[in-house]
Amino acid sequence: MSEKSNDLVLVRKVQAGDKRAFDLLVLKYQHKIANLVSRFVHDHHEVQDVTQETFIKAYRGLKNFRGDSAFYTWLYRIAINTAKNHLVSASRRPTDGSVDSEDAEYFESASGLRDIADPHSELMTDQIAATVKLAINSLPAELQTAITLRELKGLSYDEIARIMECPIGTVRSRIFRARDSIDQQLRPLLDNSNSVEA
Numbered sequence: 001m002s003e004k005s006n007d008l009v010l011v012r013k014v015q016a017g018d019k020r021a022f023d024l025l026v027l028k029y030q031h032k033i034a035n036l037v038s039r040f041v042h043d044h045h046e047v048q049d050v051t052q053e054t055f056i057k058a059y060r061g062l063k064n065f066r067g068d069s070a071f072y073t074w075l076y077r078i079a080i081n082t083a084k085n086h087l088v089s090a091s092r093r094p095t096d097g098s099v100d101s102e103d104a105e106y107f108e109s110a111s112g113l114r115d116i117a118d119p120h121s122e123l124m125t126d127q128i129a130a131t132v133k134l135a136i137n138s139l140p141a142e143l144q145t146a147i148t149l150r151e152l153k154g155l156s157y158d159e160i161a162r163i164m165e166c167p168i169g170t171v172r173s174r175i176f177r178a179r180d181s182i183d184q185q186l187r188p189l190l191d192n193s194n195s196v197e198a
Helices: 003-015 019-038 044-064 071-089 101-106 108-113 119-137 141-152 157-164 168-197
Strands: none
Touching: 003 019, 003 044, 003 071, 019 044, 019 071, 044 071, 071 141, 071 157, 119 141, 119 168, 141 157, 141 168, 157 168
16 A cells, blocks of 8 residues: 555545544654745744644644545645745745755855865865855745755645646756755855866
């Protein structure tokens, strides 16, 4: 039985009044949802609050869940919207603040800087990570969400399209634009690094 099928069985039990089945869904997804929320909300306590609010909204809305998409896709969409609403209510712009030097390997331009341990390279890796973080932070919210779900969460284009409630073509365009923007901001740093090594 697939993960989607297992989730659907639990969802049907919740819809039939079995609250313990929802506890199993919470246990299964609470860390993934908290990790996703932390990409937008930086304060640990606020992440916990938004994660809890996500599950409350999911529980209340579960009676309307038909199973057209996977449960986690539906839940991720709720989490993203809840995080964005939280930031709007706090008058803050959504940002992706959890990018570190390990995440730089997700971007093609940084591929030549992996697995290099000398101090200059470590400094460059830190600078690249900071540049990637700033680049992601400067993206419009829909581009941030798309690139975060694709590169940091590893979701497929189809899953992202369902979460963001838009066509796959739109997802591809957003990810392309986000990568292009990040690449443009990384290029001067990488060009400077190559000229120092030459």
